Amino acid sequence: MERTLVLIKPDGIQRGLVGEIVARLERKGLRMCAARFLQAGRALAETHYAPHRERPFFPGLIAFLTSGPILAMVWEGPGAIAQVRGLMGATDPAQATPGSIRGDLALTIGNNLIHGSDGPESAAREIGLFFQPDDLVEYRRAADGWAHGEG
DSSP: OEEEEEEEOHHHHHTTOHHHHHHHHHHHTOEEEEEEEEEOOHHHHHHHTGGGTTSTTHHHHHHHHTSSEEEEEEEEETTHHHHHHHHHOOSSGGGSOTTSHHHHHOOSSSSOOEEEOSSHHHHHHHHHHHOOGGGSOOEEEETTEEEEOOO
16 A cells, blocks of 8 residues: 645635545545644744755745645545645646646646645655654555554
């Protein structure tokens, strides 16, 4: 099983799209392992977006992520990173495929509703920024479906 971090950004919270976004992830067959509603501070936002520190859009990313509450979540499933990125759609909503979250719901490249990790290394790093290991629910296969595991 692969895990990925998903953030519903301030515009998704403000526009009341949490349920719609979570429902799309659930319908895909992914499982939520953790969730945390928070107001990201500047230090967390800068650490999260550190790979983009030298890019001209970095200050705008920080300002936007800290502009309101976010919902941080960990999702798991086979190929979860690619699955989430496919559901999200292109970063620029104008180029996102219809049927994707951004293609259907996002307004601008700066207000694009959702973040998802772009690879296994970034997923591990990003999950560690928002969650402690004990925060993550472990699933085990049960005869009648998925059940919460021990620990």
